[in-house]
Amino acid sequence: MPIPTGTPTPTATNPPAGGPAYLEAEAGVLEPPMGVLEDAGASACAYVSSSQGNVGSVTLSFTISQAGTYWFWGRTRAPHDGSNSFFVSVDNGAEFRWDFPVTAGWQWQAVRDTAIGAQRSFAFSAGTHTIRFRTREAGSPLDAVAFGTDRYAVPNYAAPCGPTATPTATSVPSATPTPSATFTAGPTAAPTHTPTVFTPPTSTSTPSPAPDSAMYLEAEAGALEAPMQAAQDPAASACGYVFSTSGNAGTVTLTFSVPQAGTYYVWGRTRALHDGMNSLYVAMDGGAEIRWDFPIAADWGWQMVRDASTGARKTYTLNAGVHQLRFRSREQNSPLDAVAITRDAALVPAYRAACGPATDTPTPTSTPTPTATLPPTSTPTYTATATAGPSPTPTPTTSGVITPTPTPYGVVRVEPEDAHTLVAPMIIGEDAGASRCQYVYSPEGNDSAGYFVTPFEVPMAGTYQIWGRVRTPDVGSNAFFVSVDAEPEYQWIPPVVTNWTWTKVTNYEAGGVVPSYFLTAGVHWIWVRTREAGSQLDALEFVYQGPGRTYTPSYVAPCGPATSTPTPTPTFTITPTPTNVPYTRTLVLQQGVNGYQGVVDTYIDFDNPNSNFHTSSNLYLEGFEKAQILIRYDLSALPATARVVSATLGIYVVPDDRFERRQPFTSTVYALTRDWQVDKATWMQAGPNNPWGVPGAYDIYSDYRPWPSDTIWFYESTPQSQFTARWFTYTVTSLVQNWIENPASNKGFIIKSHWPHEITYQIYSSNYWSPALRPRLQIIYYPGDMGLEADLPKP
Missing domain, CATH: 2.60.120 (Jelly Rolls)
Incomplete structure (x- = not known):
C-alpha cells in the first residue's frame, strides 16, 4: 500500500489519567539511509529502519503546553539481538543507547538507557521539543513513539491503515477538565509527511497472543532438583520462574511429547543483570550437556539456545514421542522462565502466559508427566502448562497525573518501590502515610534477605550524605545494609520510630558516623539490603553538603498509580550478595x-x-x-x-x-x-x-x-x-x-x-x-x- 502523503491535522489532547500521546515514526524527518517500510502489522501500516549500522536517523518534533516530567516508549520488533538498538537524544542533547527486547511481533517498549538499565525521564518546559532516533544496528525498526507524564500508562494503541492516522479522540468528559497539551508537527523532509500525533480511543482491548508453531513449557512446572527452586515475578510468564542459589548444582527437567520426528530448536525465556548469572547447562534425553550463555538483559526475553563452545544454534533430532529436556545450574541465580520448542527455524517466540493458579505451586516429581504436546507445523496450536488467568486491569490514579515536584537545590530523591531491581523476599507495602503511599520491607522471618538496587543521577559533583524515611517499630526491626557504587556495605541502624520519620543514614560499625560520599556528576547506584525483617524504608534523599548547608528532608510525595495486583510474596528465602556490573x-x-x-x-x-x-x-x-x-x-x-x-x-x-x-x-x-x-x-x-x-x-x-x-x-x-x-x-x-x-x-x-x-x-x-x-x-x-x-x- 502507498504511504499516506496527506497532511492530517492533529487534534490530540492529553487523554484522561495522563495517558500518552503518539507519533508515527514514518512521519518524522528522515536522514538516509533511514527509510520508510510497509507492514500490515505496524501502526498505520508503516515503520522506519536503516539498512546500515550507525548511520541514518529519524527526528520527531512535538509541542507541549504544560511543563513536567515526561517518559517515552517506542513500538518495535526485532527478530534477533543484532537489530534491536538505537541511539536516542532529546532536544539535541547527549545520545544514550537504547536496547529493546527481541520480539517477533510489534510491541511497545519503554525507552531505557542501556548504560543504567532504567527508563529515562525528561523535564520539559512548555514549548516545542525534539526526539531523535539514530541507527545503531542495521535493520532495527521503529514503528511509533509514545510519550506522556504518567510512567505507568503503558501504551497499547496501534493506528489503523489509511490516509489519516489521527483518530477522533473519545476522551471521557470530566467535571474538571484535564489540562491539555497541544502537539504540533515539526519540519518535514521528502517525501513530505506531517508528524501524526494522536490519542487513542479510550476503549481499547489487549489482543491475545497469536498462535504459532512452538510448544511452550513453564520452567516452574518442571521437576526440580534442589537447590533449583521456583520463584515468583509478575513480569515472568505465568508469573513464575526457576533459579538455583548455587553454581553447578540444581536442575529442572521438563518432559514433553512431539507428534512427529524431525529437527527441533529450543528457546528459553531469561534475563540476567550481569555476566555472573547468565548461563546454564542443557541436555536432551540424558545426552551430553552443552553450555548455554544467554545475553545480559534487565527484562525477560526469549533467547535461542546456543552451544557456547561453538557459538552455533543447537539443534536436536527427535523421534515422535516423549522426551526430556534438562537445564542444570552453571552460575548461581541464573534464571529460567519458560521454554519454547519448535521445528520452525525462523520462528521467534513472543508469548508470555498470563498468571494463573496452575503454576503457582509446581509439583516437582522424579518422573514428570508430559504437560505439553507439539502440534504439527501445518496446524499451529498453543498448548500451555498453566491455565491463564485474566489479565489484571490497571486502576487509574485519583488525579490522573502526578504533578512534578520541585526538588530543593542539591537534593536527589529515590523512591525504593521504583527501584531498577527489587529482589525477594523484599516486597512493596502500601500505607497512606508513606511517600507515594508505598514502601519496601522484608516480611518477618527473612532477616538479612531481600534487597533493592537502583541508579540515581547527581546533577553536580560534590560531597553528599544520605537521609532515609523509615518506620522501624522495635529494636528487632530497625537495621539495613547500605552500599553506594558497589563499595563495601555497612550496617545502618535507624532509631526506633513507630511513625514515618526522616533520619540520616549512619555507619554503625564506624561508631555511628554519617558517611559522606564525594560523587561525580552523573549516574551512581545505591544498594540497600534488609538486615532485620520488618524494617521499613519509604524514601531516600542524597543531600549535597555545601558550605554552611543545613537541610532536613520533609517532603512526602502524593500517592501515585494504584497497584492493581499486590506484590506476590515469594515462597523462598535467599541471602543475596552484592554483584558486579556486567562486563567490567x-x-x-x-x-x-x-x-x-x-x-x-x-x-x-x-x-x-x-x-x-x-x-x-x-x-x-x-x-x-x-x-x-x-x-x-x-x-x-x-x-x-x-x-x-x-x-x-x-x-x-x-x-x-x-x-x-x-x-x-x-x-x-x-x-x-x-x-x-x-x-x-x-x-x-x-x-x-x-x-x-x-x-x-x-x-x-x-x-x-x-x-x-x-x-x-x-x-x-x-x-x-x-x-x-x-x-x-x-x-x-x-x-x-x-x-x-x-x-x-x-x-x-x-x-x-x-x-x-x-x-x-x-x-x-x-x-x-x-x-x-x-x-x-x-x-x-x-x-x-x-x-x-x-x-x-x-x-
Whole structure:
C-alpha cells in the first residue's frame, strides 16, 4: 500500500489519567539511509529502519503546553539481538543507547538507557521539543513513539491503515477538565509527511497472543532438583520462574511429547543483570550437556539456545514421542522462565502466559508427566502448562497525573518501590502515610534477605550524605545494609520510630558516623539490603553538603498509580550478595607487581619537619595529624573513557607496640590538590620553592580537598593486644573517576588521622621488600562502551 502523503491535522489532547500521546515514526524527518517500510502489522501500516549500522536517523518534533516530567516508549520488533538498538537524544542533547527486547511481533517498549538499565525521564518546559532516533544496528525498526507524564500508562494503541492516522479522540468528559497539551508537527523532509500525533480511543482491548508453531513449557512446572527452586515475578510468564542459589548444582527437567520426528530448536525465556548469572547447562534425553550463555538483559526475553563452545544454534533430532529436556545450574541465580520448542527455524517466540493458579505451586516429581504436546507445523496450536488467568486491569490514579515536584537545590530523591531491581523476599507495602503511599520491607522471618538496587543521577559533583524515611517499630526491626557504587556495605541502624520519620543514614560499625560520599556528576547506584525483617524504608534523599548547608528532608510525595495486583510474596528465602556490573574489568596497581612502577609515596612528620622519608620501607600514621601519608598512582593504563564502578586503596597496617593497646584509632583519606615531589616533600614544603599552604598540608583547597573520601577504623571491638597486622581498605571510587576524567587533577591521596591521641601505626610502603604487601589500588571499571554487549565472548 502507498504511504499516506496527506497532511492530517492533529487534534490530540492529553487523554484522561495522563495517558500518552503518539507519533508515527514514518512521519518524522528522515536522514538516509533511514527509510520508510510497509507492514500490515505496524501502526498505520508503516515503520522506519536503516539498512546500515550507525548511520541514518529519524527526528520527531512535538509541542507541549504544560511543563513536567515526561517518559517515552517506542513500538518495535526485532527478530534477533543484532537489530534491536538505537541511539536516542532529546532536544539535541547527549545520545544514550537504547536496547529493546527481541520480539517477533510489534510491541511497545519503554525507552531505557542501556548504560543504567532504567527508563529515562525528561523535564520539559512548555514549548516545542525534539526526539531523535539514530541507527545503531542495521535493520532495527521503529514503528511509533509514545510519550506522556504518567510512567505507568503503558501504551497499547496501534493506528489503523489509511490516509489519516489521527483518530477522533473519545476522551471521557470530566467535571474538571484535564489540562491539555497541544502537539504540533515539526519540519518535514521528502517525501513530505506531517508528524501524526494522536490519542487513542479510550476503549481499547489487549489482543491475545497469536498462535504459532512452538510448544511452550513453564520452567516452574518442571521437576526440580534442589537447590533449583521456583520463584515468583509478575513480569515472568505465568508469573513464575526457576533459579538455583548455587553454581553447578540444581536442575529442572521438563518432559514433553512431539507428534512427529524431525529437527527441533529450543528457546528459553531469561534475563540476567550481569555476566555472573547468565548461563546454564542443557541436555536432551540424558545426552551430553552443552553450555548455554544467554545475553545480559534487565527484562525477560526469549533467547535461542546456543552451544557456547561453538557459538552455533543447537539443534536436536527427535523421534515422535516423549522426551526430556534438562537445564542444570552453571552460575548461581541464573534464571529460567519458560521454554519454547519448535521445528520452525525462523520462528521467534513472543508469548508470555498470563498468571494463573496452575503454576503457582509446581509439583516437582522424579518422573514428570508430559504437560505439553507439539502440534504439527501445518496446524499451529498453543498448548500451555498453566491455565491463564485474566489479565489484571490497571486502576487509574485519583488525579490522573502526578504533578512534578520541585526538588530543593542539591537534593536527589529515590523512591525504593521504583527501584531498577527489587529482589525477594523484599516486597512493596502500601500505607497512606508513606511517600507515594508505598514502601519496601522484608516480611518477618527473612532477616538479612531481600534487597533493592537502583541508579540515581547527581546533577553536580560534590560531597553528599544520605537521609532515609523509615518506620522501624522495635529494636528487632530497625537495621539495613547500605552500599553506594558497589563499595563495601555497612550496617545502618535507624532509631526506633513507630511513625514515618526522616533520619540520616549512619555507619554503625564506624561508631555511628554519617558517611559522606564525594560523587561525580552523573549516574551512581545505591544498594540497600534488609538486615532485620520488618524494617521499613519509604524514601531516600542524597543531600549535597555545601558550605554552611543545613537541610532536613520533609517532603512526602502524593500517592501515585494504584497497584492493581499486590506484590506476590515469594515462597523462598535467599541471602543475596552484592554483584558486579556486567562486563567490567579489574586493574590492580601495586609497585613491582606485573611490571607496574607508577607508585610514589612518603610520609611527613611534625616531629621531623624538614626530613624526607621517600626511601623508607615504612610509612607512619599518627593521631593529632602529626604524621601523614602521601601516595600517588599513575593511572595512564586506564582508558580515558573508563567508567569506574569501584576503587579501593589498600594499605597493610602493623600496630606499634608503644601505644595503649585497647585504644581505638581512625584514619581518613582525602584528595591532594597541590603538586608535590616525593623526594623533597616534608612537613614544611611540598617541594622546592613550593611550601604547603599550611605546614603539614593543612590548608583546605590549596593543599587538599576537605571532603573525605572514606574513614576507616583500625580497631574492631577487639582488644588491641589481639590486633595483628592486616589489610585495611579505603573506598576512593569518586576520586579515581575524577582523576581519569581530569588527569591533571591527580595529585594523589593524603591519609590523615584526626584521632585525639598520639597513637602511631606503621604501614608498609612501596619500598617494602615484599611487593605483595605494598599499598595497592584496585579499580573495577567499564572499559568504555557501557552497553549490554550480548555478543561479547565469555571466558
